[in-house]
Amino acid sequence: MSSLSLTLRGAARDAVDVQVPGLIDHEFASRLAAQDHTLWGAAAEDEASKRLGWVSLFDDSRALLPRIAELREALIAEGVDRVVLAGMGGSSLAPEVICATDGVSLTVLDSTDPQHVAAVVGEDIGRTVLVVSSKSGSTVETDSQRRIVSAAFAAAGIDAASRTVIVTDPGSPLAQSAASEGVRAIFEADPTVGGRYSALTAFGLVPSGLAGADVESLLDDAEEAFTVLTGDDDANPGLQLASAIGGTQPLRNKLVITDAGSPLVGLGAWIEQLIAESTGKEGTGVLPVIVSDGEPELTSELDDVLVVQIIDPDVEEGSSVDGDAADTVVTPHVVRTGGSLGAQFVLWEVATAVAGALLGINPFDQPDVESAKTAARGLLDTPAPEAGEAVVDGSVEIRGDGGAATGEDLVSALRALLGQVPSDGYLAVMAYLDRTTETRLEEVRPQLAALTGRPVTFGWGPRFLHSTGQFHKGGPHVGAFLQITTDADTDVEVPERPFTLQKLIGAQAAGDAQVLAGHGMPVLQVHLKDRAAGLTQVLDAVDALS
Template identity: 60%
Template sequence: MSSLGLQATGAALEAVDRHVPTLVEDRVASRLAQKDHTLWGPAAEEEASQRLGWMDLIEDSRALLPQIEQLRRELQNEGITRIVLAGMGGSSLAPEVIAATAGRELTVLDSTDPEMVGNVLAADIQQTALVVSSKSGSTVETDSQRRVFEQAFTDAGLTAGRHMIVVTDPGSPLEQTATEAGYRQVFTADPTVGGRYSALTAFGLVPTGLAGVDVAALLDDAEEAMEMLRDDDVDNLGLQLGAALGGTTPLRNKLIFSDEGSGIPGFADWAEQLIAESTGKEGTGVLPVVVHAGDPETQSPLAEAADLLQVRLVAGPEDRDDEESLEPRTGDHAIEVFGSLGAQLILWEFATAVAGRLLGINPFDQPDVESAKAAARGLLDSPAEQSPADRTLNGMDLRGPADIIDAEDLASVLRGVAQAVPADGYLSIQVYLDRLGMAEVEQLRPALASLAGRPVTFGWGPRFLHSTGQYHKGGPAHGVVLQITADSDTDLEIPGRPFTFGTLIAAQAAGDASVLREAGLTVVQVHLTDRRAGVAELLGAVSSA
C-alpha cells in the first residue's frame, strides 16, 4: 500500500486539536468498528443500525473476486470487451474513479440526455456488456438505460440476456427482473451498505473488475488502512480528517477540492457525493466544491474567505519531486491528504461518518433527494404544457427573477447571476447535457467564480441529483442556481414507458428547479434551442462579462 497521510493547517488544525482528544475519549473509532449505531444520537439510530456494513465488508468483497474474474474471461473469450455501466450516484462515481486510476476503460452512463444515451448506445453494441447497477432497481435513470440497451441488443440480433449483468441488493425488483429475463449474471451486495459507502462492495468491484482493474489490490490497501482506523488514538487519520471536515468553528462549510498530483483522477467527484449527500441536511452541512489547482477558489482573496477550507489531494512522499510541497502556506486553512485509492476510499467514508457526529446529523440518510424525484414523477405522470419563458434572448429561453434576466444582453444576465450570490453563499451550475460530448461547458465554472467572488459548483444533470442535490435542498439556503437545459436533435424511446429520454430529462430539470425555488434558492433557467451554438454563446458571453 502506498503511504497514507494527512496534514492540517489553520482552522483545520485547530479543529483537529480541539475534537480528536474527545473523539478518542468517547471511543468513537472502536465503537464505529463495532457498528455502534448510537454514535449519531437517538434520531439516527434506526437508520444507522441498517447502514454500517461498510465497516467489515472486506471478507465478503474478496469472495466476489473469483466470480468477477471468471466472468471477465468468459466475456473476453466471446469478444465482449466493452463494459458499459448504467448506474447513478454511488453506483457510478466510485467505479468511474477506480477505473480511471487504473487506466482501464469503463463507459459510465449516468445520464438521461438522449444524445449521450444515443452515443453510448451506438458504439460497438456487438462487443458490449451492460452492467446495470442499482440497489433498489427502481431508479428511473438506470431502469430506462436497462430497457433501451436490452432492446438494442435484441435489435442487433443478439441474445440480450447474455450481454447483461446486474448488481443490486438481494430481493430487489431488479434481481427479480434479471432472473426472469435470464440475464447473464446477478451479483448481490450487502443491503446494510448505503450507496455512497458502497465503493468497495460489488457496486464498485464488479464493473471495474470486468474492465480489468486489479480490485484485489484495492481491497488490500483498504484493509490495511482499516486496521489504523479502528484505533482510539490521536494519530488516527480518520478521526483527524473527520474533525477537520465537520469541526471548524465557525463552520467552514465550503470544501474547495483541488487535485495537486494525487494520481487518483476524479476522486474529488466521488468525495463530493459522499460528503454533500451525507452532511447536507437540517439546514447545515459541508459543500464540496471541485476545482482545478489555480482556479479562483484556490487564489487570494477568494481562497481566504472565512467559510472556505482548502482540501488538497496530493502525491505521497515517495511520488513527490518537491519535498517542500507539504509545507504550510502562509495564512492557510487547509487539509492535504495523500494515499492509495483503496486506502483513501475507506478513510473518507470513515471521516464523513465522524464529521456527521460533530455536525449533529445522521450521515446515512438523504431526506431531500426524494423531493426532486417526486416532482419529476409528477410531471411525467401528469404532463402539463410548458409555460412560456419569462424572456427569450438570442434564441435562449430564460426563466428567473426579472432583475437578473431582464438585463440588456447575455453577458449582463450572467453577471447578474454571479452578483446575486450572497456573501456567505455559493453558485451552483447545473447542466443537463451530454457530459461525454460537451465537456467544454465546464469552462463556465471558473469564469463565473471570478465574477461572483464566491465558490461555484458544477453538476451534470441528472447525476448531481444523487449527489450535491441533497445539500442544495437540505443544507443552508444560501445558494444561487444557474440551470442549463437544451433541445436535442434526436430523442430516444424508452421501451415499455410512455415517455422518451428527452421528456424524462426535461421533467427532471423542471421538477428540481421547482423544488429548489420552494427551498428558498434563487434559480435562473437557461434553455438552449441549439445546444452547441448556445454553449458557444454562453462561453463567449461569460468571457466578455
C-alpha cells in the same frame, strides 16, 4: 502505493486539537468499527442500524473476486470486452474512479441526455456487456438506460439477457425480475451498505473487475488502511480528517478539493458525492467544490473555505498534523492527503461518518434527493407551466424562478444572478447536457468564481442530483443557481415507458428547479434552442461579464 498520508494546517489543525480528544473519550472509532448504531443520536438510530455494513465488508467482498474473474474471462473468450455501466451516484462514481486510476476502459452511463445515451448505445454494441447497478432497480435513470441498451442488443440480433449483469440488493425487485429473465449473472451486494459507502462492495468491484481493474489490491490496501482508522487515539487520520470537515469553528462549510499531483484519477468527484449527500441536510452540511490548480477558490482566502489537496505521498513525504502545505494555495487552512485508492476510500468514508456526528446529522440518509425525484416524477405525469415569461435572446430562452431576474438579454440576466449570490453563499452551475462532448461549458466555472468572489460548483445533470443536489436543497439555503438545458436533435424512446429521454431529462431539470425555488433560492433557467449556437452564446456571455 498503500501509504496513507494526512497533513493539516490552520483551521483544520485547530479543529483536530478541539474535536479529537472528545472523539477519543467517546471511543468513537472503536464503536464505529463495532457498528454501534447509537453514535449519531436517537433520531438516526433506525437508519444507522441498517447502514454500517461498510466497516466489515472485506471477507464478503473478497469472496466475490473469483466469480468476477471467471465471468470476465468467459466474456473475453466470447469477444465481449467493452463494459458499459448503468448506475447513478455511488453505483457509478466509485467504478469510474477505480477504472480511470487503473487505466482500464469503463463506459459509464449515468445520463438521461438523449445525445449522450444514443452515442453510448451506438458504439460497439457487438462487444458490449451491460452492468446494471441499483440497490432496488427503481432508479428511473438506470431503468431507462437498461431498457434502451437491451433494445439495442435486440436490434443487433444479440440476446440481451446473455449480455446483462445485475448488481443489486438480495431479494430486490431488480433481483427478482433479473432472475426470471435469465440474465448472465446476478451479484448481490450487502443491503446494510448505502450507495455512497459501497465502493468496496459488489457495486464498486463487479464493473471494475469486469473491466480489468486490480480489485484485489484495492481491497488489500483498504483493509490495511482501515486498521489504523479504528483506534481511539489522536494519531487516527479518520478522526483528524473528520474534525477538519465537520468541526472547524466557525464551520468552514465549503470544502474546495483539488488534485495536486495525485495518481488517483477523479477521486474528487467521488468525495464530492460522499460528503455532499451525507452532510447536506437539516440546514447544515459541507459543500465540496471541485477546482483545478490555480483557480480562484485557491488563490483568494475566504473564511468559510477549507482547501483539500489530493497529493501523491510517494513524491511528497509527510503525514503529520503540523506539516506545511504547498505554497500554491494562498489560504493557510489546508488539508493534504494521499495514498492508495483503497486507503482513500476508507479514510473518507470513516471521516464522513464521524463528521456527521460532529455536525449533529444522520450521515446515512438523503431526504432531499428524494424530493427532487418526486418532483420529477410528478412533472412526467403532468408538466408544470413554465416558470415566468421567457426572454428570447438569440439562440437561448431565459426564465427566472425563485426571484431570479431574466434581464433584457443573457448577459444582463447572468449579471443579475451573480449579484444574488449571498456573501456567505455559492453559485451552482447545473448543466443538463452531454458531459462527454460538451465539456467546454466547464470553462465558465472558474470565470464565474472570479466574478463573484465566491465558490462555484459545476454539475452535469442528472448526475449531480445524486451528489451536490442533496446539499443544494437540504443544506443552508445560500445558493444561487444557473440551470442550462437543451433539446436533443434526435430523441430516444424508452421501451415500454410512456416517456422519452428528452421528456425525462426535461422533467428532472424542471423538478429540481421547482424544489430549489420553493426553498426561496434564485434559479436562472437558460434553455439552448440551438444546441451548438446556444452553448457558444453562453460562453460568450460569461466572457462579456469579465
